[in-house]
Amino acid sequence: MSKRKNGEKVKVEICKILNKIGALKFGTFKLTSGKISPYYIDLRIVPSFPDVFQKVCNFYIDLIKREIGTKTFERIAGIPVAGIPFASLIAYQLQKPLLYVRKGLRLHGRQRRIEGILTPGDRILLIDDLITTGLSLRRAAKAITAEGGMVTDVIVLLDREEGGKEKLEKAGIKVHTLLNISEVANKLYEIGAIDDDQLQTILKQIKKDRK
Numbered sequence: 001m002s003k004r005k006n007g008e009k010v011k012v013e014i015c016k017i018l019n020k021i022g023a024l025k026f027g028t029f030k031l032t033s034g035k036i037s038p039y040y041i042d043l044r045i046v047p048s049f050p051d052v053f054q055k056v057c058n059f060y061i062d063l064i065k066r067e068i069g070t071k072t073f074e075r076i077a078g079i080p081v082a083g084i085p086f087a088s089l090i091a092y093q094l095q096k097p098l099l100y101v102r103k104g105l106r107l108h109g110r111q112r113r114i115e116g117i118l119t120p121g122d123r124i125l126l127i128d129d130l131i132t133t134g135l136s137l138r139r140a141a142k143a144i145t146a147e148g149g150m151v152t153d154v155i156v157l158l159d160r161e162e163g164g165k166e167k168l169e170k171a172g173i174k175v176h177t178l179l180n181i182s183e184v185a186n187k188l189y190e191i192g193a194i195d196d197d198q199l200q201t202i203l204k205q206i207k208k209d210r211k
Contacts, residue, residue, distance in 0.1 A: 010059055010062075010178070011178070011179045011183055011187065012187055013055075014056070014059065014157070014178060014179060014184075015179075015183075015184050015187040015188055015191070015193075016191070017052055017055070017056065018041070018184065018188075019188055019191070019193040020052075021045060021046070021048075021049055021052060022045075023041055023042050023043060023045060023046070024039065024040075024041055024042075024184075024188070024194070025039065025040045025041075025042065026038065026039050026040075026198055026201060027039075027040070031132055032132070032135075032136060033132050033133040033135055033162075035132070035133070035162070037205060038201050038202075038205055039198075039201060039202055039205065041130060041158060041160075041181070041184075043082055043129035043130060043157060043158065044081070044082045044129070046085075046086075046129075047085040047086075053085070053089070054089070056086070056157065057086060057089045057090050057093065059157075059178055060086060060090050060127070060155060060157070060178070061090055061093060061094065063155060063176055063178055064090070064094070064125070064155060064176075067176050068125065068153050068155070068176065070094055070096075072123065072125075072152075072153070073096070073123040073124060073125040073153065074096070074097070074119075074122045074123050074124070075091075075096060075097045075098070075099055075116075075118070075122050075123075075124050075125070075149075076090060076091040076094070076096045076097070076098055076099070076124070076125050076127060077098075077099040077100060077101055077114075077116075077124050077125070077126050077127070077140065077144060078098065078099070078100045078101070078127055078128075079100075079101060079126060079127065079128040079136055079137060079140050080100060080101060080102065080103050082128065082129040082130075083126075083127050083128035083129050083156075084100050086127055086128075086129060086157075087100065087127040090127060096125075097116065097117065098116060099114055099115060099116035099117075099118060099124065099144075100114075100115050100116065101113060101114055101115075101139075101140040101143055101144065102114070102115065112147070113143040113146075113147075114143060114144060114147050114149075118144070118147050118148065118149050119148070120147075120148030120149070121148065121149075121150065122148070122149050122150065123149075123150045123151075123152065124144050124149045124150065124151050125153055125154075125155065126140055126141065126144075126151055126153070126154040126155070126173075127154075127155055127156070128154070128155075128156045129156065129157055129158070130156050130157060130158040130159065130160060131154075131156045131158075131159050131160065131164040131165055131168075131175065131177070132160045132162045132164050133162055133163060133164045133167070134163070134164025134165065134167045134168045134175075135164070137154055137164070137168060137173075138167070138168060138171065141154075141168075141171075141173060151173055152172070152173060152174060153173065153174050153175075153176065154168060154173055154174070154175045154176065155175075155176045155177075156175065156176075156177050156178075157177070157178050157179075158177065158178065158179060158180070158181060158184070159175070159177040159179075159180045159181065160181045160206075161180050161181055161182060161206045162206075165177070181202060181206065182202070182203065182206055184202075185198075185199050185202040185203060186199070
């Protein structure tokens with residue numbers, strides 16, 4: 001099977017998984033970025049389904065091996081909160097040391113934002129569940145850089161297509177994604193998981209965010 005066909009197969013499978021576990025919700029939601037969205041993808045529930053969790057992490061690992069290579073980084077860092085479970089299992093399976101980035105400065109102990117062992121010059125692969133504005137990932141990269149680490153690549157399951165990927169890449173950090181929200185919306189519509197109104201809700205939000 002060609003890489004392209006295999007990639008499409010993986011995307012369809014992920015969309016079916018998201019539908020099966022009820023990860024896509026419609027309503028009014030306030031995102032981490034502060035934005036209001038008419039839909040929400042809850043990837044925090046993925047680890048509650050062990051078989052799904054393992055499968056999704058395997059998709060991450062395949063993408064890492066295909067697009068980044070396991071020799072291009074020494075350590076893996078998870079972004080709080082949703083990215084940490086994925087980073088933990090991926091780091092374990094790849095036999096890479098794990099770090100995680102705190103949301104804020106720890107005011108006791110070593111008073112660091114990075115938990116784990118980070119040696120100056122270490123190349124760090126950032127892992128998160130999705131990217132919206134990219135603010136959390138930019139802050140994490142800055143915190144790692146401040147402690148001597150190097151960040152050139154980020155990997156996420158889903159890009160909400162709200163400009164975060166472009167902002168990170170302008171800062172010199174390559175973003176690798178398994179699929180975009182427009183692909184999710186269209187594939188879910190094709191399999192009858194969402195109706196036309198729900199499809200348009202997502203596509204209109206993408207169009208709005210691209211203005």
